[in-house]
Every structure is written in C-alpha cells, then in structure tokens.
Amino acid sequence: MSYIRSAALEETGYVVLDSYDQSKDPKEWLDLEYVAWKSSGDTRFAPLASAAGEMECNGFWNHTPPRTDKDGVWVPANVVKAPILKARAEEPGANIGRCRVIELQPNSYATALYNLHQDDNNRLNPDGTGWIVRGFFNLSDDKDSFLILREDRFDPETEVRIALPAGAQLIVDTQRFWHAVWQKGPEPRYCLITSYESGPELDAYIAAKHGSPHAATAPLDPAFVQEAQADVRRRLAERAATLAAQGRGAWVDDED
Ligand SMILES: [Fe+2]
Numbered sequence: 001m002s003y004i005r006s007a008a009l010e011e012t013g014y015v016v017l018d019s020y021d022q023s024k025d026p027k028e029w030l031d032l033e034y035v036a037w038k039s040s041g042d043t044r045f046a047p048l049a050s051a052a053g054e055m056e057c058n059g060f061w062n063h064t065p066p067r068t069d070k071d072g073v074w075v076p077a078n079v080v081k082a083p084i085l086k087a088r089a090e091e092p093g094a095n096i097g098r099c100r101v102i103e104l105q106p107n108s109y110a111t112a113l114y115n116l117h118q119d120d121n122n123r124l125n126p127d128g129t130g131w132i133v134r135g136f137f138n139l140s141d142d143k144d145s146f147l148i149l150r151e152d153r154f155d156p157e158t159e160v161r162i163a164l165p166a167g168a169q170l171i172v173d174t175q176r177f178w179h180a181v182w183q184k185g186p187e188p189r190y191c192l193i194t195s196y197e198s199g200p201e202l203d204a205y206i207a208a209k210h211g212s213p214h215a216a217t218a219p220l221d222p223a224f225v226q227e228a229q230a231d232v233r234r235r236l237a238e239r240a241a242t243l244a245a246q247g248r249g250a251w252v253d254d255e256d
Contacts, residue, residue: 003122003131006171006198008206008213014149014162014172015211020088022139022166028082029101029139029190041115041180042105047075048086048192049099057100061123068125069097069132069195088137089194092205097121097132097195101139106185109220110228112146114235116153119174121195130197134174137192141166145183146218153178154233156225161218164189171196171206 008015032046037057049072050056051063060067079086082101089099107115121132136147143165149172151158162170164181172179183189196202 002127003125004129004198005131006133006203006206008203008211009133009171009173012213013176014170014215015206015213016162016215017169017171017206017209017211020137020167020169025084028085031081032078032101034103041107041111044103046078046101048078048082048089048101049074049096057098059120059123060097066124068123069121070095070197072097072099072195085192089135089192092135092196093201094199094205095130095197099194102191102193104181104183104189106183106188109182109224110231112148112180112182113228113232115180116148116150116178117180118178121175130199132195132197134172135192135194135196136170136172138164138166138168139190139192140187142183142189145181145189147181148179150178156229160215161220162215163218169209171202171211
C-alpha cells in the first residue's frame, strides 16, 4: 500500500492555480479571533477548523484520541464571521483537516531562511489513504513577498520564490518542501491555509483551476542570497550551542 497522491504535484511538489479576484470580497480575516500559536516567525492564527471545533490550533495528533490532519471541525465563532473564507476552503470538495488564517508579521529574507521547515501533515495518516497537502490562498496583497520553497534546506540552488499578490492560490506538498514566507511588509500577511486530503476531488479542483507546476521564480542577487545563507548558518549554530548548554537535544519546529 501507499498513499494516494496528486499526479499534478508529482513533478515539482506544488501547483499555482488561477488567481482569485480578492478585491470584490470583504476583508473577513480582519474580523476573526486570533490565538497565539508559535510557528515559523512572528505569527498568530485564526482557526476556522480545528480538531474538535475549539478556538485552538494544536495538531490533531495531540488530541485524544490522536488522529491525523483530516475531518476538521468548524469553529463556530470564526466561521460565522467568515462565510466566504469557509466556502473557499470547501470549494475543492476534498476532506479538510486544519483550516485557519495565518497572520505573519514582516521579516527579512535571512529570517525566512532561518524559519524554513517541513510540515508534519501526515503524522498518523493511514497508509492507503490520501496524502495531506496544503492550500495557500493569499488574502492580503503581498506582491513583493515570496513563499520560499526548497527541496534541500541548505541549498539555495533548489529555491523557488513564488510571489504572493492578493488572490494568489497554491497547493503545496509542505511535507516535501522546506518552506517559509519572506514577508516584506510593512503590513502583516494574511493567508488562508487549509489541509486537504489528496484524491479525485482535489485533482479535479487543481485541473479546473489550471494548476501549473512551474511558477516564475523571482530573481534575487546571488551575493544577497549567500550573505543571508551565512547569517542563517551562524544563527543555527548559536541556537544549537544554546540548546546544548541547556542540556536539550534537537530543536523541534512546529508546522506552518
Ligand atoms: Fe509550514
């Protein structure tokens, strides 16, 4: 047995969908209730679907009984304020796990590289069922900001930088990629992030939205990239030294 995966994601691990006309919608994300949840960077999350419909963001495997990132329960206090976001999350028709709006404060390229991580979407996911991937629907207009994807965490040659204007829509295998967002600001970034189960419903949605596995990667000065890479290595070494001094082992990042 093995997981059911989307053929559309096989080549590069992501697809860019047709852009959504964000300008016609109210900014529902500004009305939501956000909870503190340490992720990669200075973030807060507004849960739309959680393990039990509570206003919290914990992985479903940390609940009783532990389960994988499927069958999320809508959070009444937030979905009542965001019917359009809920409808957009439901449009693919695939099983939904966690669904939330992320708020990310501005950062630097080097900090984004420092924040690169792989998600843990498929923990406890039963073999033979659909591989869990993530939908990223950008809500704020961050056309100069980038989702950074790397196959190899420390190899800039593997980096893809996908711009995030309002209405940008992506499906990404975030367990395959090292990823983070470089949010240039000055405003925070808001994005609807949804865990979807791969399968015929998601495949049909990707096809209908003309999913492309090749985004135009934004150019960046190689010297700037190398400087940031050196900064990240220094910061990671410092963190490792701090953890060692505290008698702690590996540092475990959280998802998103
Ligand atoms: Fe992530």
